[in-house]
Amino acid sequence: MDIKSQISRIVRHALLRLHPSVDGLGDPRITFPRKKAHGDYAAVCFPLAAKVGQRPNEFTEALARELESEEFFLEVTPAGGFLNFRIKPSAICRMAVEAVLAEGSQYGSSKRHASECVMVEYSSPNTNKPLHVGHVRNNLLGMSLCHLLEAVGYRVAPTCLVNDRGIHICKSMVAYGRFAKGQTPATTGEKGDHLVGRLYVEFEMAVRKEFRTWATGPGQEDLDAWVSEHRAELDIAVASARRKAEETGRKPPAVEDVKIGRFYDAKGQEFFASKSGLGEEARDLLRRWEAGDPEVVELWKTMNGWVYEGFDETYKLLGSRFEKVYYESETYLLGNSVVDEGLEKGIFYRKPDGSVWIDFDDPKLGSKLLRRSDGTSVYITQDLGTAIEKFRGFDLDLSVYVVGAEQIYHFQVLFEILRRLGYPWAKDGLYHMAYGMVYLPEGKMKSREGTVVDADDLIAELTARAREKSLSGDLRVAREEIDKTAHQIAMGSLKFFLLSVTPSRDMNFNPAEPISLQGDTGPSVQYAIARINSILEKAGALVEKPADLGSLDRPEEVELAKLLLDFPRSVEKAAHHRNPALICQALLALKDAFSKFHHNVRVLAGKGEPVDGRPELASARIALCQATREVLIKGLALLGIEAPARM
RNA sequence: GCGCCUGUAGCUCAGUAGGAUAGAGCAACGGACUUCUAAUCCGUAGGCCGUAGGUUCGAAUCCUACCAGGCGUGCCA
Numbered sequence: 001m002d003i004k005s006q007i008s009r010i011v012r013h014a015l016l017r018l019h020p021s022v023d024g025l026g027d028p029r030i031t032f033p034r035k036k037a038h039g040d041y042a043a044v045c046f047p048l049a050a051k052v053g054q055r056p057n058e059f060t061e062a063l064a065r066e067l068e069s070e071e072f073f074l075e076v077t078p079a080g081g082f083l084n085f086r087i088k089p090s091a092i093c094r095m096a097v098e099a100v101l102a103e104g105s106q107y108g109s110s111k112r113h114a115s116e117c118v119m120v121e122y123s124s125p126n127t128n129k130p131l132h133v134g135h136v137r138n139n140l141l142g143m144s145l146c147h148l149l150e151a152v153g154y155r156v157a158p159t160c161l162v163n164d165r166g167i168h169i170c171k172s173m174v175a176y177g178r179f180a181k182g183q184t185p186a187t188t189g190e191k192g193d194h195l196v197g198r199l200y201v202e203f204e205m206a207v208r209k210e211f212r213t214w215a216t217g218p219g220q221e222d223l224d225a226w227v228s229e230h231r232a233e234l235d236i237a238v239a240s241a242r243r244k245a246e247e248t249g250r251k252p253p254a255v256e257d258v259k260i261g262r263f264y265d266a267k268g269q270e271f272f273a274s275k276s277g278l279g280e281e282a283r284d285l286l287r288r289w290e291a292g293d294p295e296v297v298e299l300w301k302t303m304n305g306w307v308y309e310g311f312d313e314t315y316k317l318l319g320s321r322f323e324k325v326y327y328e329s330e331t332y333l334l335g336n337s338v339v340d341e342g343l344e345k346g347i348f349y350r351k352p353d354g355s356v357w358i359d360f361d362d363p364k365l366g367s368k369l370l371r372r373s374d375g376t377s378v379y380i381t382q383d384l385g386t387a388i389e390k391f392r393g394f395d396l397d398l399s400v401y402v403v404g405a406e407q408i409y410h411f412q413v414l415f416e417i418l419r420r421l422g423y424p425w426a427k428d429g430l431y432h433m434a435y436g437m438v439y440l441p442e443g444k445m446k447s448r449e450g451t452v453v454d455a456d457d458l459i460a461e462l463t464a465r466a467r468e469k470s471l472s473g474d475l476r477v478a479r480e481e482i483d484k485t486a487h488q489i490a491m492g493s494l495k496f497f498l499l500s501v502t503p504s505r506d507m508n509f510n511p512a513e514p515i516s517l518q519g520d521t522g523p524s525v526q527y528a529i530a531r532i533n534s535i536l537e538k539a540g541a542l543v544e545k546p547a548d549l550g551s552l553d554r555p556e557e558v559e560l561a562k563l564l565l566d567f568p569r570s571v572e573k574a575a576h577h578r579n580p581a582l583i584c585q586a587l588l589a590l591k592d593a594f595s596k597f598h599h600n601v602r603v604l605a606g607k608g609e610p611v612d613g614r615p616e617l618a619s620a621r622i623a624l625c626q627a628t629r630e631v632l633i634k635g636l637a638l639l640g641i642e643a644p645a646r647m
Numbered sequence: 648g649c650g651c652c653u654g655u656a657g658c659u660c661a662g663u664a665g666g667a668u669a670g671a672g673c674a675a676c677g678g679a680c681u682u683c684u685a686a687u688c689c690g691u692a693g694g695c696c697g698u699a700g701g702u703u704c705g706a707a708u709c710c711u712a713c714c715a716g717g718c719g720u721g722c723c724a
Contacts, residue, residue, distance in 0.1 A: 519672040
């Protein structure tokens, strides 16, 4: 039992003695006091005092007297509605070190959800473009969530749903035929996903050009009409483009370009669907693919193959791992029978044009299309099939989707449909872990326009910087280890950076300001581990000597111990709230406490020499260091971060 | 229009299920390496917690309205 629970239990017994007749008084919340001078732990008593009908100070004074004789506390002080506790410093240190070293790498884990199985779907890329920082955030959240859920006992199945079919990949295929005949990753030296992504961008550019030709020719009337209708909006757009150009010192765009650009934003999709020759080509490829045209399928396979090779490389860098991969080309038909089933049950209905719909009771959900009038399936249809498939293939208690917040509505609808269809697990076995966007200073990233921060580039740049920094000082790392170490540090900085923001929030990322290696960062946590390793190496035989844990009573040691004791709570909470950022916070607090300890408290007088000539004290401090290292490594592992032995 | 999310230091973010005098890091300024690695430590400065009301002994946190930004919103995924 952790220390806060112990305190809570002792207080509960005292309360039962003091107020035996009050039912459901509850426990006071045990926290760290805001100021260390107040004590080691504090109980917040305002709500309980109110229930008993006493003034807060009256209540806590009586409670303090009742707890006076408790041996567990050194001191119990009432302070208004707070009750502050002081505990013998060496006792805290002893508890912490013994608890951590007894459990080792299992410290912080629990069996709370043992015998439960959860599937976590994450990453889920489209095969028409390489991964960017937004995808990286997704991958890291997914992996970290897997680790957190495992830590509280779940059996976890990480999965990925690859969107390998549809109009987007057909666009790249059209571009391949038109602009890149004969090119392969081998001939261009490009990574496969980058090659296909480049073709996708080229296709989009070509459509824009096609649109421009139309808008300044046969579509001129439409353009003029639209422009006069959106006069005010356009004036603002032109003005803001000018302002932006002035700020950045670039040439302002021509008014004509802004007009056509806006017109494209508004009508581009419509144009693509009805007037674009390129659009017709792409749709034709999609039709031929669905009909199984061998030539099209062959090209599709080849290009997807290039993309997978590229993804595999990036996944390897990130450490992404999947137990099961679903491909939409295999699952996209699964939903159709579900739609038929819903029609039979009368949950869905058919409109005269043949399209299939569902109306929801909740007006916020409105109604939703489930099958197009031409009989083809839509996005949500295949998701219905895949959701059911997951529960068929695995004995799941929970199915998690790590997907961006822009799809909150989509998942509300998906889950509600599955509930209406009567699947028992749909009641509380589905969870959408929605996370926020990663914004660049200039706004949202757009793959189509090529304004993205590429994952591979970012990793490469960080690795180069970590390597340079390693080489710049005393080289602690063995030469042959430097590549691995630089990679670990680079990934430590990237992962920690992206995971330290609360998942549900949007976050900003400025590529011009590189991710820091100093301050509240992953590398600073890794560094603390490297320093501990260094001490342990130099300690030699002292590591094995008997330790007198009772001699640990310095404030720096107690602070460290308190945080070690609090770590399991952080894990529990992070798993419960599905929020890895809570682990980041716990690690930073721990790293801070260790740095202060390390700065002010010596372990060794020299190599193998105990401080103050006291081996039992040195060994105790060594044990505290070992416990700290254990927890730091565990915490980083929960984030999917490795710690290099030396830095 | 409607719905959901977000407004905390110059920047990036915390703020522990309503609790004590709102905290870090970066950037700025000033200190600390003959010392277990300076990816560290110590200090200074920086805040009408978007605005206005309300609930409460107590509000950054809960409620209402407004302002600003983002996302979504019937045949895209």
